[in-house]
Amino acid sequence: MQCPICQSDAHTVRAKLPDYAIAKCARCGLLYNRNFKDGGGDANIFSESYYKDVQKQAFAHVGDAAVEDASLLSYARGLEFVESRAGVGRVLDVGCAFGSFLDVAKGRGWKVKGVEISPYSSRFAREEKKLDVLTGVLTKADIGSEPFDFITFWDVLEHVTDVTGNVRVAAKKLKPGGHLLLTTDNYQSLLAFIANTLFFLSGKKFSYPIEKFFIPFNSCYFFPRDVRRVLASEGFEEVYFKKIDYPIEKINLKGMERLVLRVLYAIGDLLNLNTQFLLIARKKDRHETD
Numbered sequence: 001m002q003c004p005i006c007q008s009d010a011h012t013v014r015a016k017l018p019d020y021a022i023a024k025c026a027r028c029g030l031l032y033n034r035n036f037k038d039g040g041g042d043a044n045i046f047s048e049s050y051y052k053d054v055q056k057q058a059f060a061h062v063g064d065a066a067v068e069d070a071s072l073l074s075y076a077r078g079l080e081f082v083e084s085r086a087g088v089g090r091v092l093d094v095g096c097a098f099g100s101f102l103d104v105a106k107g108r109g110w111k112v113k114g115v116e117i118s119p120y121s122s123r124f125a126r127e128e129k130k131l132d133v134l135t136g137v138l139t140k141a142d143i144g145s146e147p148f149d150f151i152t153f154w155d156v157l158e159h160v161t162d163v164t165g166n167v168r169v170a171a172k173k174l175k176p177g178g179h180l181l182l183t184t185d186n187y188q189s190l191l192a193f194i195a196n197t198l199f200f201l202s203g204k205k206f207s208y209p210i211e212k213f214f215i216p217f218n219s220c221y222f223f224p225r226d227v228r229r230v231l232a233s234e235g236f237e238e239v240y241f242k243k244i245d246y247p248i249e250k251i252n253l254k255g256m257e258r259l260v261l262r263v264l265y266a267i268g269d270l271l272n273l274n275t276q277f278l279l280i281a282r283k284k285d286r287h288e289t290d
Contacts (some may be wrong), residue, residue, distance in 0.1 A: 001036045003028060004163045004219050005230060015199060017207055020216045031187060031214075031221035036161065046118035051097075054217070056198055058250040062098050062124070070247035071154070074183070074278070079284055081240055081280060082150050082179045083108070090273070092173065094138045094154035094166070099125035102133070110150075115141045139165045147175040155246075156206045157227070158218045168176030171234045176285040180236060183278045186243060187214070187221040189243040190268035191275055213275075236281035243274035 002009050003025040010026035013034065013052045020035040049060045063066040085204035088109045093101050093271045096114030116122035117201060125133040134141050139162060151170045162165050170180055186192070194285040215260055228238065245265050268274050 001032070001034060001161060001219070003030055005030050005226065007162075008145075012099070014019065015046050015204065015207075015214070017216075018263050022210075022214055022221065024193050030226050031223075033214075033221075035218065036216075036219040039114060046121065048120045050118075051121060053151055054131065055252075057252045059098065060250075061100070063226070064137070068251040069100045071100065072104060075101045075154075078109070078152070078181050078280065079105060085239075086149060086177065090146070091150040091152065092143065092148045092153045093154065093171070094152065096125060096131075096133055097121045097161070099131045099133060100155055101127045101152065102131050103129065106131075113143065113148075115143060119249070121201060126135060139176070143173065148173055148178060149175055149252075150179050150181070152185075153180070155183055155185075155283070157182055158184045158220045159223060162220055163220060164234070166228050167234045167236075171236065171283055174283045176283060178283045179191070179280055180231070180283070181278070181280045182227065183276055183288065184220075184222050185213075185218065185246070186224065186273075186275055186277045188273070189275050190222045190273040191264060193273070212282070224279070227279060231279075231281045235284050237284055238279060238281050240280035243272060243277045244274045245269065247249055 003011070005102050006025060006028045008025055008027040011023040012026065012032065014024050014031065014101055015022040020033055021153065022031060024031055025032040061069040069251065090111045090113070091105050093112070093114045096102055096116045097118070099114060102112040102114050112132065114125060114131060115136055115138055116125065116133055117137050119135050122133050125131045134143065157163055157166065167230040191213050195213045200204050200209045231238065246262060253261060265275070
């Protein structure tokens with residue numbers, strides 16, 4: 001696979017793992033999965049087994065009213081920030097899965113729409129939750145001509161093969177002054193540093209930590225600077241940035257792994273080296289970009 005940001009094929013291999021290789025783009029510096037199986041076009045990756053086996057904990061709340069989605073607080077905070085600046089309007093959630101974020105937004109008065117590559121989860125969102133969700137990807141889906149006030153990418157950009165293309169389409173579909181929100185894994189983090197250090201100190205033989213954090217289901221392994229460059233190039237200005245951690249409750253872990261991760265989360269938080277980041281950007285008005 002070529003670089004998901006600049007589409008260059010020039011690269012160096014940073015880590016050769018049993019089933020994939022982590023490459024560094026020679027042009028823009030992005031770390032990416034050289035052997036990614038095109039999550040931006042292969043719906044089979046996000047089949048029923050992906051949600052029920054690979055990401056069992058992350059989607060344990062689906063169909064079980066006794067389990068609460070651990071991301072609900074983040075959803076509410078993102079909405080509150082945008083509402084405080086621009087009010088309520090039309091929101092598009094890219095990679096909406098089963099529609100959890102759309103449920104929250106709809107409950108707050110937003111007119112909601114989603115696009116999701118997985119036939120399995122998008123069908124659930126339409127049939128079980130009665131949400132307006134298209135099956136497909138943002139760069140190809142027919143989401144209509146009416147612009148949106150808000151577009152979200154909750155843990156999505158790290159799975160696509162054309163990051164710049166997705167941001168560009170989002171910019172076109174947003175009203176001037178509209179907002180874009182994204183969350184993604186942070187590879188300028190404590191966990192990334194530990195994984196890389198152990199891997200290279202072992203002569204590239206101890207791959208367990210790096211495979212746990214630089215997962216094969218990601219196309220990209222972002223530093224904040226990577227995302228900021230793409231957003232700036234497509235006419236966005238950053239208005240909010242916060243380092244966060246992916247909810248431990250949503251990760252498939254054994255008892256000891258969970259305990260170790262809690263400790264590393266706490267240290268990473270103290271050092272401002274968290275495992276993820278949340279960024280909100282505003283589409284500049286035409287006169288601001290002229």
